[in-house]
Amino acid sequence: MPFRTIAAILQGEQEFARVLDCAIPLAVRLEAHLVGVHAEVLPVPYTAAAGFPDTDFIQVSTELNKETTLKLRGSFNDRADEAGLSFEWRTLESFSGDGTLAGMPSIRAADLVVAAQRDVESDDGTDVESLVYEAGRPVLMVPHSGPVSSSFRRVLLAWNGSKEASRATFDALPFLIEADQTDILVIDPPANADDSPDAAGARIAAALARHGVTVGVSIESSRGQSVDGVIQERLTASGADLLVLGAYSHSWLRELLFGGVTRSILRSAPVTVLLSR
Template sequence: MTFKTLLTVTGPNQGEGDLKLAADLCEQIDAHLSVLVLEIAAPPSGGEYAAVVSPAWLAERQAELKRLEKRISDVAGFLSQRAISADLSDDYPDTGWADDVIGRRARYADLTILGPDLLTGHTLKDKVIEGVLFSSGKPMLVVPEGARPTLTPKRILVAWDARLESSRAVRESLDLLKGADDVRLVMVDPLEGEFHHGAEPGADAATYLARHGVNVTVDRLPSSNHSVAEVLRQHAGDVAAELMVMGAYGHSRLRERIFGGVTKSMLEGQSLPVLMAR
């Protein structure tokens, strides 16, 4: 996919770091920047919406709206100083609906950027991850503190396990892969067989990528009593990868998002930008 619209989500308690990161990426590839400013509404003090609300809760809501207005003004000022195409939207959802609001907005972008400022938070970070992965059908780029993100990487590691999520991540990043000098298709403890990686693990995926002009090398790695996430991170460092591409795993149960072990580990302990799709 060619990335023409990048989305970033920001809240009243964030600075300009993530905005600058997203704007810089837009300048790098001549893309449009879409910014969603979000304030998640505090729940009623009584717990039930039908209950009589307290004056303190009403005052808190008013304070939240004022913070939202200020943040909108600050972001608008930031965007006015950048020589990029951009749009700005805002919302004030209840906690239970915030991920749906974010997911709907992310459907109209090619890629959502999660920067270090957002990743240090809790509620908003979780809602952005859940909304993008479960409600948008679009990929996200996770950029941890200290990483140097680029949308023109020359060395990419693809975490491949032959599942649907991996296939979608590869498809969403295909233009990036074609532009790279070195793409490593990495499997950890791959299983042979019709219902796993095939007779020769990685061969089918590598052939598919090669037909698209991707310079791909297949790396089959043993876990050697280490976690899959640890093996992937170590190998990414060994090959000097600038980006990791992987599928995101998990399921939804009564609006509670539960992520698979590798996905959760990669989100929490990563130092390299990761493009995820589900």
């Protein structure tokens, strides 16, 4: 299914340009409608020494937030108009200042969501982890540094046979069809009565080939290394410019104590990542 509505999460000036550098050319190429989603921060009412709300602080914070919103909206409108797009801007209000939750009605009505990877050294930016787990839509995460692309020539698809991996694979199909090569990576495939380790990934490769995807399958053993470490190494070795990954988790306690592959990729992936759940 082609992407006809693309939602771009535009939280602040730091990530604004990188998200649009991906979303606008993509929307132009696909003739898609582009929705800019931005959350304006609601100021927390601090109490002055006299015990009353600090109205001066609230007023100044509100004015600064509106000034930022107007600046971003103007830049978005100018760039989208110059590109000849069908577009709209949606301003929301949130105490967190994150459009992820406040903008969920807009996000869930889109075919694809484009957001920026959060810089681990900064508290600002989109909460991509919550976005991926709550949206119900495929999320294209632009890396916080390095080149930004909207057309992907070589794709690495992490496949483990899960429903999340299947969802991500077929959500990414428009990109896979356009790519010069898609490499399916299977790490530590289980041996069972239905499939041998050597045959892992063969069914999904055949299904993609029927869509005209140029595809190959690689089977790798982690040999005690973390799965996300193997994926990162394969990204570097293959020269892939897009990683396709099913966002899945174990129990909340295991995730809290040990993290997970999805969380690690969200924080450290050096290329654009398409995630679905």
